[in-house]
Amino acid sequence: MSPESTALPMLHVSTPAGERYETVIDLERVRAAHHPLYRERQTVSADGNVAAALATLQMWRCILYAGFPITPSTKWLETVAVKVAEDAHGIKRVKLLEAEHAVADYLVGAAAACRDLIFPTATSSVGLDHMTETTRSLGASGLGNVMLIDVYRATANFPLCIEGDPSDTFAHRDDGFIQIACRGKQQIYDTILQAPCLGMHPDVMTPTMPGYYGIKDSHRSARLTVEPDREIHEFQDRWIEPCLLPGLINGDTALGNCVTSRFFQGFKLAQKRRLERSLDVLLMIGADFERTFGRPGLAYFDAVGWREAERVDLAVVSMGPDFGTFEALRPAYESRTGLKVAGLAMRLLTPFPREAVRLKLANASVVLVVNQAHHVGRGHLTLDVADALSSLPSPPRIVSAFAGLGGADVSEDTWEAMLDGAREALDGKRTPPWRLYHEGRAL
Amino acid sequence: MSGYKETALKESCFRPGSTLCPGCMESVAFQNVGRVSDNGKKTIFTIGTSCAEVSTLAFPNVVAWGRGDRAPDDFAKSFSILHNVFESAPTLAEAVRDVADSLESCGALKSPVQVMAASGDGGAFAIGLRALLHTIHRRTRVTIMVLVNEIFANTGFQYSPATMPFAETSTTPTGPDFPGNPQMPLDYIHLAIAAGAGLVAQVSPAHGKLFMKTVERAIECPTTAVLFVPAPCISGWKFEDGETVELALLGAQCGVFPAFTWERGKGGKVLDCPREAKDRPGIEEFMARQRRFQHMVKRDPATGKPAVQPGREQAMESLRGWVQENVERLYRLAEMK
Numbered sequence: 001m002s003p004e005s006t007a008l009p010m011l012h013v014s015t016p017a018g019e020r021y022e023t024v025i026d027l028e029r030v031r032a033a034h035h036p037l038y039r040e041r042q043t044v045s046a047d048g049n050v051a052a053a054l055a056t057l058q059m060w061r062c063i064l065y066a067g068f069p070i071t072p073s074t075k076w077l078e079t080v081a082v083k084v085a086e087d088a089h090g091i092k093r094v095k096l097l098e099a100e101h102a103v104a105d106y107l108v109g110a111a112a113a114c115r116d117l118i119f120p121t122a123t124s125s126v127g128l129d130h131m132t133e134t135t136r137s138l139g140a141s142g143l144g145n146v147m148l149i150d151v152y153r154a155t156a157n158f159p160l161c162i163e164g165d166p167s168d169t170f171a172h173r174d175d176g177f178i179q180i181a182c183r184g185k186q187q188i189y190d191t192i193l194q195a196p197c198l199g200m201h202p203d204v205m206t207p208t209m210p211g212y213y214g215i216k217d218s219h220r221s222a223r224l225t226v227e228p229d230r231e232i233h234e235f236q237d238r239w240i241e242p243c244l245l246p247g248l249i250n251g252d253t254a255l256g257n258c259v260t261s262r263f264f265q266g267f268k269l270a271q272k273r274r275l276e277r278s279l280d281v282l283l284m285i286g287a288d289f290e291r292t293f294g295r296p297g298l299a300y301f302d303a304v305g306w307r308e309a310e311r312v313d314l315a316v317v318s319m320g321p322d323f324g325t326f327e328a329l330r331p332a333y334e335s336r337t338g339l340k341v342a343g344l345a346m347r348l349l350t351p352f353p354r355e356a357v358r359l360k361l362a363n364a365s366v367v368l369v370v371n372q373a374h375h376v377g378r379g380h381l382t383l384d385v386a387d388a389l390s391s392l393p394s395p396p397r398i399v400s401a402f403a404g405l406g407g408a409d410v411s412e413d414t415w416e417a418m419l420d421g422a423r424e425a426l427d428g429k430r431t432p433p434w435r436l437y438h439e440g441r442a443l
Numbered sequence: 444m445s446g447y448k449e450t451a452l453k454e455s456c457f458r459p460g461s462t463l464c465p466g467c468m469e470s471v472a473f474q475n476v477g478r479v480s481d482n483g484k485k486t487i488f489t490i491g492t493s494c495a496e497v498s499t500l501a502f503p504n505v506v507a508w509g510r511g512d513r514a515p516d517d518f519a520k521s522f523s524i525l526h527n528v529f530e531s532a533p534t535l536a537e538a539v540r541d542v543a544d545s546l547e548s549c550g551a552l553k554s555p556v557q558v559m560a561a562s563g564d565g566g567a568f569a570i571g572l573r574a575l576l577h578t579i580h581r582r583t584r585v586t587i588m589v590l591v592n593e594i595f596a597n598t599g600f601q602y603s604p605a606t607m608p609f610a611e612t613s614t615t616p617t618g619p620d621f622p623g624n625p626q627m628p629l630d631y632i633h634l635a636i637a638a639g640a641g642l643v644a645q646v647s648p649a650h651g652k653l654f655m656k657t658v659e660r661a662i663e664c665p666t667t668a669v670l671f672v673p674a675p676c677i678s679g680w681k682f683e684d685g686e687t688v689e690l691a692l693l694g695a696q697c698g699v700f701p702a703f704t705w706e707r708g709k710g711g712k713v714l715d716c717p718r719e720a721k722d723r724p725g726i727e728e729f730m731a732r733q734r735r736f737q738h739m740v741k742r743d744p745a746t747g748k749p750a751v752q753p754g755r756e757q758a759m760e761s762l763r764g765w766v767q768e769n770v771e772r773l774y775r776l777a778e779m780k
Binding site for chain 1: 485487489496497500501502506508509514515516517523524525527528530531534538539542545548549550551552553554556574
C-alpha cells in the first residue's frame with residue numbers, strides 16, 4: 001500500500017474484462033438522491049421532445065445529460081436543463097459540450113466510468129452524422145448504458161431540410177445500436193423508459209437509439225400519461241442488474257483495446273450475437289411493461305388489420321406517425337376495393353426482426369413498402385423486407401414506394417395513390433418500379 | 444510534494460510489455476508519470492489513438508498498464524484505462540471526472556479518483572484541437588498530457604501542426620525547391636493558456652526532477668493542467684539509438700522546445716534555456732543528429748562539427764529566427780499571471 005493511502009483492502013472479483021471492486025460505488029446513494037418528478041400517474045400535455053425529456057429525468061440512473069443543440073431535438077436538451085435547474089439540491093447535471101462529436105466521446109467516457117448509470121443524449125440529422133466516428137465505437141463497446149435519442153431529420157444539407165424524415169437513423173444502421181422507431185408521444189415516453197432495460201441486459205449490452213420523427217412528433221403536443229417515478233424505478237430495477245463487468249471507476253481494467261484481424265472476428269461475432277439476443281429480450285421487456293403499466297410495451301412492429309391465418313391481398317410495411325393516416329383510411333379502402341388490406345408499422349429497425357416479419361407477411365399477395373428516407377435503390381425498409389421474405393418458397397411481390405421525404409405529410413390521397421399503385425402487382429404479371437409519391441400522385 | 448528519490452521508487456502504472464520503439468520518449472514519460480500518480484488515489488487514464496495506444500493496448504499482447512502483477516487489493520492502486528478515437532482523450536477524461544464528481548456529491552463514491560488524458564500530436568493539435576481547447580475552456584479538473592513528437596508517428600511520420608520548420612516528414616518531403624515543412628508550428632502553449640488552463644508546462648523527462656515535480660503539481664491542479672512533453676521519436680526523427688534523452692535535453696536548451704512551467708495567478712518561467720541566442724547551444728547540433736534535417740545540416744567530416752548545407756543558408760537563418768521568436772514568446776508568457 002502506498003504511504004499516502006488510507007484505503008483498506010477491498011473485496012474485488014475477477015471478470016473477463018478485468019477486476020471489479022465491489023463496494024467502491026454505492027448506487028443506493030444515487031437512488032436516494034433522486035428527486036421524483038411525478039409521485040402519481042398524471043396526464044399532461046407534451047410534445048415528443050418533452051415526453052422524451054421527462055422519461056430520462058424520471059430515471060434515478062440518469063444523473064448526467066450531455067448535449068449539443070440541433071433542430072429538431074433541441075427542446076429535449078432545453079427541457080432537461082430547465083427541470084434540472086428547477087430541482088433544488090438535486091444531483092442531476094446537464095453537460096453542454098462544444099459539438100456532437102464531443103457529446104459522443106463524452107458518452108463513451110461517462111458510460112465506461114460507471115456502467116450502472118444511464119447516459120442519454122438527443123440529436124438529429126447531421127448532428128448524428130458528426131458523432132459517427134464515435135457512435136461506431138459505441139455500438140461495439142458493450143456500453144449498453146448509452147441511450148442516443150435520434151429525433152429524425154433529413155440528413156442532406158444540399159438542400160438543407162430541418163423537418164423529420166428518418167434518413168439519419170437509416171444512415172446509421174451499421175453503427176451497432178439497437179434502433180427503435182416510435183410514433184406518438186406516449187410511445188416515445190414508454191420506449192425511452194424501456195430502452196435502457198434492453199441495452200443494459202447482460203446478454204445484450206448494446207447501446208440503444210430510440211427515435212421519433214422531427215416536427216411531426218417532436219414539436220406537436222398531445223396528451224401523455226406519465227407514470228410515478230417510483231413505479232418506473234421498480235420496473236427498471238427488475239431488468240437492470242449491477243453490471244458484472246468493471247467500469248473505469250470500480251475496476252482495474254482496460255477498455256477500447258486494438259486487435260489484429262485474427263481477433264477482430266471474435267469481437268464482431270460477439271457483437272452480432274448480442275444484437276440478435278436483443279430480439280428475445282425486447283419482447284420480454286415489452287410484455288412486462290404492458291403488465292406493469294397497462295400500455296403496449298416494446299414490440300417489433302404495430303400490426304393493423306391482420307386476421308389470424310387469413311390471406312391478405314395487400315400488406316403495407318412502413319413506420320412513423322403517417323402510418324396513422326393509413327390506419328384511418330384502411331377500412332374504407334377495403335370496402336371500396338374489396339381487398340383485404342393490413343399493415344405493419346415497424347418499431348424495431350435494428351436488428352431487423354426478419355423472422356417475425358416473414359411470418360406476418362407470408363400470407364400476403366403483395367407487400368407495399370413505404371420508405372420515408374432517401375435511398376439509392378428501392379429503399380432501406382424494402383431491402384430488409386426483401387431479405388426477410390427471401391426464404392419463402394413463393395414470396396409475395398414487393399412494391400416499393402417513397403413518401404414523406406424531408407418530413408412531408410403523407411396525406412390520404414398519397415396513401416391511396418400508393419395503394420392503387422401496388423394493386424398493379426396483384427394480377428401477378430408485373431411489379432411496378434419504385435415510385436416517389438407526394439400530394440396524391442407519383443412524381 | 445514527494446522527494447525525487449521517493450517518487451522514483453514508487454510503483455508505476457506503466458508496465459513492461461509495450462511494443463513502443465526501444466528508446467521511445469513516450470515510454471519514459473509514462474514510466475515517470477505512472478510513478479508520480481502512485482499517490483494514494485485511484486488513477487484513470489484516457490487515451491486517444493496514437494503510438495501510445497496501439498503499442499500498449501493491443502490485444503492479445505500484454506496490456507502494458509496497471510500496478511503490480513495482479514489486481515491490487517488496495518483500491519487506491521487500481522488502475523483503469525480507456526481508449527477511443529484520436530481526438531477523444533480530453534473529453535473522455537472530462538466525462539470520467541464528471542461522473543466521479545457526481546458520485547462523490549451524493550456520497551456514492553468515497554475513494555478519490557484522479558484522471559489523466561494522453562494524446563499525441565494528431566489527437567491534440569490537429570483533429571483534436573477542438574477537444575483539447577474546450578476541455579481546458581471548461582476548467583475540467585484533469586491532467587492532459589500531450590506527447591509532442593512533431594509528427595503523426597503512428598500513421599507513418601507525417602507532418603503535424605507541431606512539426607518544426609524545414610523538417611522532412613513523409614508528407615513534407617524535401618526537394619530542390621522544397622526544404623521540408625514550410626509551416627510555422629502551432630503555438631500550443633499560448634493556446635492552452637488562452638483557453639483557461641490552470642497549469643501549462645512543456646517539459647520532458649530529460650529534465651528528470653523538473654518533470655516529476657511538474658507532473659505532481661499538474662495532478663494537484665484544481666482546474667485543467669496541460670503538460671506538453673517533447674518526445675523525440677527515434678523512428679520519425681531518425682536519430683541513433685540511445686540519444687533520446689540527450690536530444691530532448693538539447694532541443695530544450697537550444698530553444699526548439701524550452702522547458703517551461705506556468706501556473707495561473709503565479710506566472711511561470713523558462714528553465715535551462717537563456718533568452719539570448721548567444722548563451723544557448725546552436726540549433727545546428729540538435730539538427731545534425733537527426734536525419735529529418737540532413738538536407739539542412741551536415742557534419743563536416745574533418746571537424747565533426749555541423750555545417751549548413753549549401754543553398755540552405757537562407758532557410759537556416761529563417762529557422763534561427765523562429766527559434767528566437769519561440770524563446771522570446773515563452774519568456775513573455777512566463778511574465779503573464
